[in-house]
Amino acid sequence: MKIGKPFPLGIFGQRLATNSSQEHSNKGGFMEIYEALKKDHVELKQLLNELIALKDDDDYRYVLVEEIRNALVPHSRAEESVFYNTLRSVNADKNIVFHGYQEHMEAEGLLRTLQVMDKMNMGWRAVATKLLEAVSHHIQEEETEIFAEARKVFTSEEAIAMCEAFEELKPKVLKEGFLGTTADMVINLMPPRLADSIRNFGQGHQSH
Ligand SMILES: [Fe+2]
Numbered sequence: 001m002k003i004g005k006p007f008p009l010g011i012f013g014q015r016l017a018t019n020s021s022q023e024h025s026n027k028g029g030f031m032e033i034y035e036a037l038k039k040d041h042v043e044l045k046q047l048l049n050e051l052i053a054l055k056d057d058d059d060y061r062y063v064l065v066e067e068i069r070n071a072l073v074p075h076s077r078a079e080e081s082v083f084y085n086t087l088r089s090v091n092a093d094k095n096i097v098f099h100g101y102q103e104h105m106e107a108e109g110l111l112r113t114l115q116v117m118d119k120m121n122m123g124w125r126a127v128a129t130k131l132l133e134a135v136s137h138h139i140q141e142e143e144t145e146i147f148a149e150a151r152k153v154f155t156s157e158e159a160i161a162m163c164e165a166f167e168e169l170k171p172k173v174l175k176e177g178f179l180g181t182t183a184d185m186v187i188n189l190m191p192p193r194l195a196d197s198i199r200n201f202g203q204g205h206q207s208h
Pocket residue numbers: 037041075079139142
């Protein structure tokens with residue numbers, strides 16, 4: 001199946017326009033979604049390692065926890081919306097994609113626990129370590145199983161278009177804030193027909 005533009009699902013009810021003329025900086029060529037995701041994965045693991053290496057009472061952890069949230073949540077929402085949902089819409093193994101969703105939920109549950117424990121200055125390192133383990137496990141599966149499945153069904157051109165949509169969406173998630181992000185995660189999991197009607201209902205509702 002050829003992936004139509006725009007992509008079948010986008011969070012915040014937005015259809016994703018892609019700009020295939022946009023150039024990326026990887027050796028003067030175009031970046032595929034896999035490279036963009038890997039780049040974020042490295043960054044996220046670095047931030048978590050940096051956090052774990054801090055002393056118990058180092059206040060810099062507040063900055064790092066915020067940075068971890070700002071890296072993890074936009075990455076996950078944009079990845080679900082652009083990559084996972086496009087993968088679900090083609091003839092690919094849906095189970096590994098759903099497993100990926102599940103791990104996103106687990107990681108964000110740990111992130112919320114970390115935010116609370118951090119503020120109360122208790123046991124934050126144990127939670128941060130758990131989060132690093134969960135994220136590392138997820139990244140490993142994503143970069144092997146999910147990427148392999150995706151490479152079977154997407155052309156390089158499609159992988160480049162997804163990369164552009166992914167990079168466009170991340171700052172929007174950050175800008176919109178995270179209040180609606182759990183709802184978006186649920187909407188991202190729904191079949192496109194239902195997801196669209198829920199979004200339309202939400203938009204109509206807000207205007208009253
Ligand atoms: Fe990822």
